[in-house]
Amino acid sequence: MKMMIQTTALCLFLLGAGKINAEYKCFYGNLHAHTSYSDGESTPDTAFAYARDVAGVDIQALTEHNNGGSFSGVSYSITPEHYQNLRLIADTITAPGRFVALAGQEVGSIGSSGFGHINVWEAPGLWPYNNSDLLGCYSWILDQGCPAMYCHPDSSWNSNFNDLYYYQDYDRAMDLIEIINSSTLYEDAYLRALERGWHVGASANQDNHRRDWGNRVNSYGNIPLTGIWADTLTKPAVLEALQSRRTTAMEVSPASDRINLLLSVDDRYQGEHFIRQEGTVKIMIQASAGSDFASLYLYTNGIPEDTFKVVQASPMVTWELEKNIGLGTVYYHAKALQSDGDRAWTSPVHIDGVSEKNPVVTWPTPIKNYARIVFTPLPAAVSVKAVIYDLSGKLVKEIIGSQPDQPIGWNGKDAKGRQVLNGVYFIRLEQKSATETRVSLGKTMVSR
Amino acid sequence: MKKIIIISWAVMLAQTVQAQLLYWDMPTTAEQVVFGEGCLLQSREPQGLLQNPSSLGFIKYRTLSASGIQWWQEVYGGSASAALPVRRYGTASFSLGYWSLGTVSGYTEDGQPMGTLQSQASNLGLGYGLVMADAWGLGLNLKASRLNLPDRYDWGWSSDIALMYKRGLLSGSLMVKDLGPDYPRNNDIRYPQNTAYVAGVRAEYLAGKVSGSVQYNIRKEEGGYPSLSLESYPLTSLSLKIGYEKIPELADRSPLGLGMELKKLGRRDLSVAYGYRSYGDLGNIQALSMGISF
Ligand SMILES: [Zn+2]
């Protein structure tokens, strides 16, 4: 069977240059850099102009330290005035279709009591730093409603985000994780974060502290960049793409040899998370760049189960394969290796496999604190709502799903925010499409 | 001093009360299904009488009753109770209840199946009722329940106090229902019981061929609601029952309950009652009760 898949894949192997066929276009960004507003050099306007005109990137973020830190008695933490100024400059220099400048902050500390560094872009406010309060930081990010990323997640450093411990309540706080930051590879941390349960996407950045915003060459001789898949080059589209984790991490050399690596599972792109009935999924990996690819890898739950060796060197490759998914969560991500050693990683696609037998269930059951309500999706559904009842039929809580085919989170609390008592609970799930309303019932248990 | 009393009274009222599920309040009998809380006043079937201890004292015969209920979503309940007149001193009651909450599929956090989980609840009730001056009924109920989960259990207890005045075809009752400590007793997550204050009157017409009651139930948090109940006898041994009760937080429960009863069957005064109520998309509930007096 595997041989057959390989053969089909070879038949689809394409030669020649051209654009990857998708509704999104890949824009290249550097999402982590500093100026003298914290511990870097020069000023934001110079940095943005350099990234745009010299490095030729589409998106540049300035993420100044915001942690109250100081060096030799001099604070390098960004001031509120400077942050307002940075936001103003970023908005002024952003030109739709040409360049997007992001104002960011790098919060937290890598000191002995710090949880690590987290980049947050375009937050309305500055984090009131408490460098040991990781959960407080997650909750602040959720309040700000802006994208965020784990920076240089080095497990040998102190807390490293409580060893990337997964808190379901804060799942939506974190969007990306750095696989490369200037010189170090953090692929292990990426796999670990996914294994822990985080829904985070791939990013590679330069963490510039000198005047090389957008084209800093790392110790491997490559330039780290994040490919951001958006329909247009505007600030809202870029922020949406970051929060949707529609990204590719890459390190390239020369600067012009940028990589497009797009993963789709059943026509859903990297970063997406959806529920699907168990069965066969169609996976497509499309890679294109200025130089040849050597091999592509498909990782299943963090393990490179499938490999595609590019026999005839080509700068554009399409690999199609089928995989069987069963009950439970599975996630796929792709990795590409070029003949010249350049690498790229996609964000994962998360799929929650459900069975038609149990149309509405909670993961986990029994519920201790937080659970996901998972259900058999109605085709072409536009909305989903879960209503939770106790045994007596009392309406405990009504939750509207954020996406019609994504699990619905429940924190085990009633409409007034009180933890519900132990017992059996019922879920009435209502899915609506343009033509149909489907009601399904499920039963779960809370025990704590 | 007065201020302090007013403030503490306001604090008491403002205290958040979770309308938590108290298993002893889950209906198991046909009349509870039909009348809802209205059965506290309206009910005449032996087991229904036990719900309101102030009417216990008026039972002059030993009675036994048993009920089974089909709940929605593969949940089943049952109960059995006995009332025993203690000469001159009143009437005592004893009841046992059981709920099978069915099976639930177990899953890990990432959706791997983990077999099936089962849970049950069991209830115990003790009551005592007195009649004074042939008109005043006074009663007390003690109730306890235990919920069994795969790896733990929760338990709690409560009480009801009731007063009834009965004159001819008229009766009136006041009741404090679910008075007890936080529930459950053995869990850090516990809440004050949602004590209800119930008042109502019941009247019979046409020599008992038609009876009806109006009752009002007041609770701290969710506010009050009325219960209206009606029973009529088109035949001597057949009665039809209808209850109206709209409890705000039971959004899917039909306000109407329907039922019927065959009474005075055989020499032992056997009765068989049936009750039905819809819970919309969640399903329907129906109960069958049997009683015997001797
Ligand atoms: Zn840093």
Ligand SMILES: [Zn+2]
């Ligand atoms: Zn940095």
